[in-house]
Amino acid sequence: MWAYVGRRLLxxxxxxxxxxxxxxxxxxLAPGDPMSALMPVDASKADIEAARRAYGFxxxxxxxxxxxxxRVAQGDLGKSIATRRPVLQxxxxxxxxxxxxxxxxxxxxxxxxxxxxxxxxFRQGRVLDKLLSAVAIVGVSVPHYWAGIILIIIFSVxxxxxxxxxxxxxxxxxxxxxxxxxxxxxxxxxPLGVLTRVVRSAALDILxxxxxxxxxxxxxxxxxxxxxxxxxxxxxILTVLGLQFGFALGGSVLVETVFSWxxxxxxxxxxxxxxxxxxxxxxxxxxxxxxxxLNLAVDLAQxxxxxxxxxx
Amino acid sequence: MAHPLAPSIATGEVxxxxxxxxxxxxxxxxxxxxDPTTIAAGSLLLLIALAAILSPLIAPHDPSAxxxxxxxxxxxxxxxxxxxxxxGRDMLTRLLWGGRxxxxxxxxxxxxxxxxxxxxxxxxxxxxxxxxxxxMRTMDVFYAFPAVLLAIAISGSLGPGLWNTLIxxxxxxxxxxxxxxxxxxxxxxxxxxxxxxxASGSGVWPIMRHHLLPNVLGPVLVFSSTxxxxxxxxxxxxxxxxxxxxxxxxEWGLMLNTLRGSIYxxxxxxxxxxxxxxxxxxxxxxxxxxxxxxMEIRG
Numbered sequence: 001m002w003a004y005v006g007r008r009l010l011x012x013x014x015x016x017x018x019x020x021x022x023x024x025x026x027x028x029l030a031p032g033d034p035m036s037a038l039m040p041v042d043a044s045k046a047d048i049e050a051a052r053r054a055y056g057f058x059x060x061x062x063x064x065x066x067x068x069x070x071r072v073a074q075g076d077l078g079k080s081i082a083t084r085r086p087v088l089q090x091x092x093x094x095x096x097x098x099x100x101x102x103x104x105x106x107x108x109x110x111x112x113x114x115x116x117x118x119x120x121x122f123r124q125g126r127v128l129d130k131l132l133s134a135v136a137i138v139g140v141s142v143p144h145y146w147a148g149i150i151l152i153i154i155f156s157v158x159x160x161x162x163x164x165x166x167x168x169x170x171x172x173x174x175x176x177x178x179x180x181x182x183x184x185x186x187x188x189x190x191p192l193g194v195l196t197r198v199v200r201s202a203a204l205d206i207l208x209x210x211x212x213x214x215x216x217x218x219x220x221x222x223x224x225x226x227x228x229x230x231x232x233x234x235x236x237i238l239t240v241l242g243l244q245f246g247f248a249l250g251g252s253v254l255v256e257t258v259f260s261w262x263x264x265x266x267x268x269x270x271x272x273x274x275x276x277x278x279x280x281x282x283x284x285x286x287x288x289x290x291x292x293x294l295n296l297a298v299d300l301a302q303x304x305x306x307x308x309x310x311x312x
Numbered sequence: 313m314a315h316p317l318a319p320s321i322a323t324g325e326v327x328x329x330x331x332x333x334x335x336x337x338x339x340x341x342x343x344x345x346x347d348p349t350t351i352a353a354g355s356l357l358l359l360i361a362l363a364a365i366l367s368p369l370i371a372p373h374d375p376s377a378x379x380x381x382x383x384x385x386x387x388x389x390x391x392x393x394x395x396x397x398x399x400g401r402d403m404l405t406r407l408l409w410g411g412r413x414x415x416x417x418x419x420x421x422x423x424x425x426x427x428x429x430x431x432x433x434x435x436x437x438x439x440x441x442x443x444x445x446x447x448m449r450t451m452d453v454f455y456a457f458p459a460v461l462l463a464i465a466i467s468g469s470l471g472p473g474l475w476n477t478l479i480x481x482x483x484x485x486x487x488x489x490x491x492x493x494x495x496x497x498x499x500x501x502x503x504x505x506x507x508x509x510x511a512s513g514s515g516v517w518p519i520m521r522h523h524l525l526p527n528v529l530g531p532v533l534v535f536s537s538t539x540x541x542x543x544x545x546x547x548x549x550x551x552x553x554x555x556x557x558x559x560x561x562x563e564w565g566l567m568l569n570t571l572r573g574s575i576y577x578x579x580x581x582x583x584x585x586x587x588x589x590x591x592x593x594x595x596x597x598x599x600x601x602x603x604x605x606x607m608e609i610r611g
Contacts, residue, residue: 018453026469137601141594143545143565145552146586149572153579243458250458254549258572269553272468284457284465292456 001307005300012296019288020072024065027281077282082274087282090267095286098256098263102248104180105187109248110241113192117199118230124204132196139193144251148186148258155182165260183259187252191244198240202233235306242298246291343606350602353595360592364411373402375409375562384578395581397567398574403581406562407588413563414589417474417556418544421481426536428482429489434528436490437497438520448494451487459484463546467555477547477556484546485539492535496528534609537600541593548589564589 043051052058056067071078077087120132156164163179206212206229215225253265260266264283271280344350363370372391378399382389385396394403436447454462466480500506506523514522548565550556557563559570564585571582 014449015453015456018450019456022453022457023465026465029469137594137597141541141545141590141597143548143586143589143593145549146568146583146589149568149575149586150583153575153583157575157579246458247460250461253460253464254552257553268464268468272464272553272555280465280468284461287461288456291458295456 001303004303008296008299012292016289016292019292020069020285021065023281023285023288024068026284027277028061028064072285077285078278080271080279081276082270082279087279088286090279091264091282091286094262094264094267094283095290097261098249098252098265101180101183101187101252101256101261101263102245104184105248105252106191106241106245108184109188109191109195109244112188113195114199114237116192116196118203118226120196120200121203121207121229122226124207129200133200136193136196136200139189140197141193142189144186144190145254145258147189148183148255151182151186152258166262183252183255183261186258187248187255190251191248194244195237195240199233199237202236203229206232235302238298238302238305242294246294249290250287340603340606344602347602347606349598350606353598353602356591357595357599360411360588360595361415363408364415367405367408367412371402371405371408373405375401375405376560377401384574384581386578387580394584395578397571397581403584406567407564407584410562410564410567410585411588411592413474413551413557413561414544414548414565414592417477417481417547417551417563418592419540420478421485421547422536422540422543424478424482425485425489425539426532429486429536430493430528430532432486433490433493433532434497434520434524437494437501437528438516438524440498444494447490451490454483454487455491459542460546460549463550464553464555467550467553472555472558474557477550480550481543481546485536485543488539489532489536493528493532496531497524500524500527530607530609534600534604534607537596537603540596540600544589544593544596548585 049058056064059067075088077091079085080087080090083090116132116135120129120136123129152164155162162181164182166179212225212229215228220228249264252261252263253268255261256263256265257269264287268280268283270276271283344354367375378401379396380400382392382396382400383398385392385400387393387395389395392402392404394407396402397406432447436444457465463480463484466483467476470476470479501524506519509519509523547556548563548568551563551565552569554566554569557566559566567585568582568589571585575582
């Protein structure tokens with residue numbers, strides 16, 4: 001078990017390094033001169049060259065990468081070109097907002113999705129199962145940014161119940177929750193559909209196994225059989241939970257844009273269109289690190305739920 | 313001369329037995345035809361695809377011709393049954409034209425993923441050893457990014473445009489297919505019939521062609537089909553962010569983006585491009601469900 005944990009931790013290191021290479025390459029292989037966004041339009045050639053040397057852009061890429069990695073390791077992600085603030089500070093503030101949205105959307109979709117999936121599995125082939133499967137397929141097929149717009153049309157434009165834009169900075173908890181409601185629902189739809197489908201199929205697989213028949217033959221009540229099924233489906237469900245939480249955080253770019261929610265997605269959108277490369281690089285890097293750690297946590301949690309996994 | 317005790321077999325029957333691998337695909341096709349949901353989804357997709365392909369012929373108006381007087385006309389306006397957009401361009405026409413771009417941008421990356429991913433995955437799985445480790449570890453790195461984030465990050469760095477959308481989405485889907493193809497290959501490779509083929513002197517290529525590929529293609533095909541819906545949502549999503557096809561081209565995600573500001577004037581016309589994305593992505597999901605059941609592949 002501990003050997004497995006250690007091996008898994010070691011494996012995360014090359015993944016992290018690889019992710020940092022991808023992030024670095026993504027931004028540096030991009031067309032266009034990074035200096036063009038950095039310098040005023042009327043800057044002289046000599047000034048541009050001087051700034052290029054000062055930023056280290058005149059060095060070969062591998063050297064630039066290693067220097068960058070060295071700074072990142074010390075927690076220095078550089079400064080935003082647009083705001084001149086340290087990137088880490090902006091990303092940190094945005095990440096908090098994104099996490100709020102991702103966690104609430106995950107809780108909503110995990111709770112409902114797991115319940116619906118189990119319901120459907122235990123009523124396999126009946127009307128309820130078909131109905132829930134239809135709901136699930138709608139959930140996984142819906143473009144969430146469009147769902148966000150529909151929610152705004154219904155609840156903000158037509159009914160005027162909930163605000164359409166931004167996060168409430170003042171007005172207390174109620175106002176904050178009101179601003180959160182629509183983006184959370186929009187973000188929860190796809191994970192909800194995915195979870196219902198995965199949980200249903202995982203539970204059906206287990207229900208089809210002989211030990212369930214044995215449990216029933218032994219005279220175990222419905223609740224106990226249910227508990228056994230849930231326990232055995234847990235590792236598979238856990239993997240999907242990790243992936244879907246990743247979706248909720250990484251996929252929030254589109255939803256945050258629709259609702260002007262001041263999270264990482266919104267910030268990333270800004271960085272892309274202002275060609276603020278240090279900021280873009282910083283956001284992607286921080287999110288990638290977050291996901292590597294998340295995947296690691298899911299893997300380790302799985303071995304806690306099902307120790308057999310560590311043995312192979 | 314035939315053995316006196318051998319049952320007399322008509323040549324036709326012998327051929328059916330020889331053609332046994334064909335009958336799997338025939339069974340799959342038969343099962344697909346028996347499934348009403350699959351037929352409905354397939355027909356809808358066929359309709360959407362035909363409408364997109366034939367848009368220059370069947371669209372009632374010019375997709376780029378607008379009229380300032382007729383901006384944001386509601387549904388059911390005469391000669392504009394689906395209304396007009398914020399520049400007074402006919403919605404029905406632009407939805408028909410828009411399907412071309414969205415389908416192209418959504419389907420191509422999955423196709424690229426299917427071909428490249430299968431080649432790399434089968435290669436990695438078959439060769440094994442250090443090559444396998446290098447390929448699969450590299451793929452793992454791409455897995456560190458959620459699909460949406462990776463696509464937007466690459467598109468954001470490369471800048472807007474159809475080509476950049478295709479590149480960024482292909483980078484998302486290739487590693488996913490590689491994983492499925494590799495694990496299927498490793499599984500099939502360890503089966504006894506491959507060992508038997510090897511023992512009877514088959515070379516690498518015949519084993520790959522006759523034993524590995526046919527058994528790997530099924531799972532990879534089913535997996536790839538599940539990814540089409542995501543790819544379409546992402547492709548439209550990229551142009552929704554302004555990172556895909558550039559205006560004035562008609563594309564569903566882009567239309568959704570430019571019409572978004574008009575929901576306070578005319579609530580439902582701006583929602584239409586999303587309906588198109590949703591129906592297409594749902595049809596692909598239903599179709600891939602049908603395919604998975606018909607091919608009896610778990611995934």
